[in-house]
Amino acid sequence: MVGKTVTLTGNLAAGKAAEMAKPKVIAVYPITPQTDIIEYLSGLVSSGKLEARFITVESEHSALAACAGAAWAGVRTFTATSSQGLLYMGEWVFWSGYGRLPIVMPVVNRCLAPGWSIFVDLQDSMAFRDAGWIQIYTKNNQEVFDTVLQAFKIGESKDISLPVMPCLDGFVLSHTTAKVELPDPEEAYSFVGDYSDPVVEVDVDNPWAYGGLVGPEQFNIARRDLMKAMERAKAKIIKVNKEFEETFGRSYGNGLVEQYGDDDADLTLITMGTMGDEADEAIDQLKQEGYKVNGVRVRTFRPFPVEDIVRIAKKNHKLFILDRAVSFGHEGPLRIEIEAALKRYNLDIPTSGDIVGLGGESVPYKRIMKIAKEALRS
Amino acid sequence: MGTKLKDLMNNPKEVFYKGHFACAGCGSALALRHAIGAIADKVILVVPASCTSVYQGSGKGVSFNVPTINTAFASSDSVASGIKAAMEIKGKDVHVVVWAGDGGTADIGIATLIGACDREEDILHIMYSNNVYSNTGGQRSGDTPIGARTSTTPDGNTTARKMVPFIMMADNAKYVATASVAHLTDLVDKVKKAVSLKGFKFIQIDATCPVAWKVDFSNSIEVARLAVQTGIWPLFEWERDTGKVIISRPSQKYLDKENRKPIKEWTEIQGRFRGVTEKQLKALDADTDRQWNFIKKFL
Numbered sequence: 001m002v003g004k005t006v007t008l009t010g011n012l013a014a015g016k017a018a019e020m021a022k023p024k025v026i027a028v029y030p031i032t033p034q035t036d037i038i039e040y041l042s043g044l045v046s047s048g049k050l051e052a053r054f055i056t057v058e059s060e061h062s063a064l065a066a067c068a069g070a071a072w073a074g075v076r077t078f079t080a081t082s083s084q085g086l087l088y089m090g091e092w093v094f095w096s097g098y099g100r101l102p103i104v105m106p107v108v109n110r111c112l113a114p115g116w117s118i119f120v121d122l123q124d125s126m127a128f129r130d131a132g133w134i135q136i137y138t139k140n141n142q143e144v145f146d147t148v149l150q151a152f153k154i155g156e157s158k159d160i161s162l163p164v165m166p167c168l169d170g171f172v173l174s175h176t177t178a179k180v181e182l183p184d185p186e187e188a189y190s191f192v193g194d195y196s197d198p199v200v201e202v203d204v205d206n207p208w209a210y211g212g213l214v215g216p217e218q219f220n221i222a223r224r225d226l227m228k229a230m231e232r233a234k235a236k237i238i239k240v241n242k243e244f245e246e247t248f249g250r251s252y253g254n255g256l257v258e259q260y261g262d263d264d265a266d267l268t269l270i271t272m273g274t275m276g277d278e279a280d281e282a283i284d285q286l287k288q289e290g291y292k293v294n295g296v297r298v299r300t301f302r303p304f305p306v307e308d309i310v311r312i313a314k315k316n317h318k319l320f321i322l323d324r325a326v327s328f329g330h331e332g333p334l335r336i337e338i339e340a341a342l343k344r345y346n347l348d349i350p351t352s353g354d355i356v357g358l359g360g361e362s363v364p365y366k367r368i369m370k371i372a373k374e375a376l377r378s
Numbered sequence: 379m380g381t382k383l384k385d386l387m388n389n390p391k392e393v394f395y396k397g398h399f400a401c402a403g404c405g406s407a408l409a410l411r412h413a414i415g416a417i418a419d420k421v422i423l424v425v426p427a428s429c430t431s432v433y434q435g436s437g438k439g440v441s442f443n444v445p446t447i448n449t450a451f452a453s454s455d456s457v458a459s460g461i462k463a464a465m466e467i468k469g470k471d472v473h474v475v476v477w478a479g480d481g482g483t484a485d486i487g488i489a490t491l492i493g494a495c496d497r498e499e500d501i502l503h504i505m506y507s508n509n510v511y512s513n514t515g516g517q518r519s520g521d522t523p524i525g526a527r528t529s530t531t532p533d534g535n536t537t538a539r540k541m542v543p544f545i546m547m548a549d550n551a552k553y554v555a556t557a558s559v560a561h562l563t564d565l566v567d568k569v570k571k572a573v574s575l576k577g578f579k580f581i582q583i584d585a586t587c588p589v590a591w592k593v594d595f596s597n598s599i600e601v602a603r604l605a606v607q608t609g610i611w612p613l614f615e616w617e618r619d620t621g622k623v624i625i626s627r628p629s630q631k632y633l634d635k636e637n638r639k640p641i642k643e644w645t646e647i648q649g650r651f652r653g654v655t656e657k658q659l660k661a662l663d664a665d666t667d668r669q670w671n672f673i674k675k676f677l
């Protein structure tokens with residue numbers, strides 16, 4: 001069978017990628033706008049097209065707990081969530097990150113209550129920045145598919161062994177249909193490979209205790225090991241991005257950041273998620289009007305691509321950061337990270353930025369053009 | 379059925395290596411040694427935050443000789459479900475057993491417990507009941523009996539125990555039983571029976587905490603024996619397939635209230651009941667009747 005081009009929502013793209021990776025245990029709890037990912041997989045399991053245990057638990061806390069149990073038993077696991085669901089999972093998000101359990105869990109980004117709203121901003125996943133998960137933000141449905149597939153390969157590598165959160169903007173991607181090139185399922189599976197060599201695998205013949213009491217010394221060994229794994233993950237993501245390009249002909253920048261435009265532009269716009277796609281359009285339009293604007297989409301928020309940001313910033317001294325979340329009492333989280341990266345390399349480059357698109361407020365390219373023009377003027 | 383005292387010393391595997399941190403007279407550790415010891419060659423243990431997560435030992439000095447997964451407080455049955463699912467897919471025949479306190483079962487863990495039960499997960503949940511949050515210093519739990527002083531009920535707990543076995547019967551578990559550290563052969567029989575059945579099994583063990591109950595550790599077994607003899611803690615089994623309760627041998631005599639020792643014999647050897655009022659004792663007696671009356675409906 002060869003690949004084919006179809007039209008899919010972002011959720012179905014995530015579901016199809018999971019299907020092709022053949023997870024063995026899927027534990028789920030519904031929340032808008034994640035639901036059709038899990039509904040799609042439930043259909044596959046019940047019809048026998050996907051050989052897996054599908055566990056309909058009573059809460060998100062339990063969904064991730066069940067995935068963790070299965071991951072401890074050494075099998076490939078998958079779940080998905082969003083917003084309040086991610087918050088409710090909280091304890092297990094940290095537990096599975098710090099426990100180095102390579103679960104793949106798309107987060108369909110949705111804002112947090114109150115008030116109730118089901119639309120996108122990045123406040124939910126940003127709250128879990130420090131949970132020891134790799135976070136990859138996507139710009140379109142094709143990237144959703146590709147990233148979910150890559151996530152298994154990245155997270156499950158023995159030298160990484162980390163959970164991965166592919167993030168997709170709620171509704172803008174999750175419920176919007178777009179063209180997606182699907183690979184031949186066998187080729188997709190062989191790209192991911194078997195999960196054959198887990199770091200932990202509970203075994204009655206070789207008893208170990210996991211997650212028990214530890215003193216400060218062992219505790220610090222574990223946390224420093226996690227820090228190193230995150231650092232190694234940068235190279236791994238770049239490598240997988242390259243291998244993906246060689247196999248399927250698509251890539252996303254170097255895997256960590258995607259640049260659109262020229263290094264010698266007068267302004268660099270830094271964004272994440274679908275705002276990155278809108279920014280590309282804005283840059284094209286601005287070019288026609290004679291403006292030279294460069295776009296950088298941060299794809300992996302964790303690990304954070306410090307070196308790439310610094311490399312780009314050195315060439316282009318005017319940075320404008322568009323955040324879709326807030327660290328209340330400070331700035332947008334993306335801007336905070338970028339400022340810290342510049343500081344780490346002693347680059348005295350002032351940044352400016354704005355917080356936009358909260359609670360599903362739309363950020364079309366025209367708005368980004370306006371923002372860019374103002375930034376160029378100031 | 380039929381476990382003999384000498385069998386208790388011939389488990390397939392000793393569960394404890396040296397180096398455990400359990401207090402002298404700890405009912406949970408004793409129960410674990412025998413309940414898990416009896417099936418230890420095939421067990422994966424799942425332990426939420428509790429005394430058990432502490433007394434298993436620390437770092438490289440872990441004393442348990444069975445694979446042990448420590449979990450966040452409110453989710454052991456979900457973790458166990460995930461492990462069992464993975465093991466089934468891998469074609470491995472293992473007993474996945476949750477070993478949880480009353481807090482991790484009756485209170486914060488009740489959603490995950492009932493969730494796993496109504497999904498008919500093939501796991502065994504053992505609740506060792508010391509009636510308080512022992513690990514954090516003996517605060518009241520939903521399983522605290524009327525009249526007991528805890529660190530958060532200084533004048534005695536006023537409300538009746540949450541009887542998780544009854545909840546599990548209502549939720550149609552495969553097998554439900556109560557047990558006691560004073561009757562270890564009965565406990566082992568029940569554990570062996572439970573793991574021979576497919577589906578969700580639940581056993582609650584009355585397990586002394588000498589610290590929280592303020593009893594001398596040498597009385598750890600005696601106080602549990604008195605709980606049976608006073609009728610405070612009825613030992614029984616219930617099976618979904620028959621819908622019937624069977625009163626276990628140590629408790630059979632106490633089906634008739636006439637034969638029970640006065641509840642005071644149980645309260646008086648425990649410091650946690652010092653200062654208990656007559657009104658509280660009356661309420662405790664009435665609650666004991668409530669339990670028996672419930673069980674009797676299924677005889």
Ligand SMILES: Cc1ncc(C[n+]2csc(CCOP(=O)(O)OP(=O)(O)O)c2C)c(N)n1
Pocket residue numbers: 427428429430450451452478479480481482483508510511512513514519
């Ligand atoms: C979410 C969460 N809340 C609170 C705690 C603190 N905590 C740890 S153990 C424990 C008490 C456990 O009580 P129980 O389940 O009865 O077991 P025992 O300590 O009596 O063995 C508590 C409250 C925790 N670890 N996690």
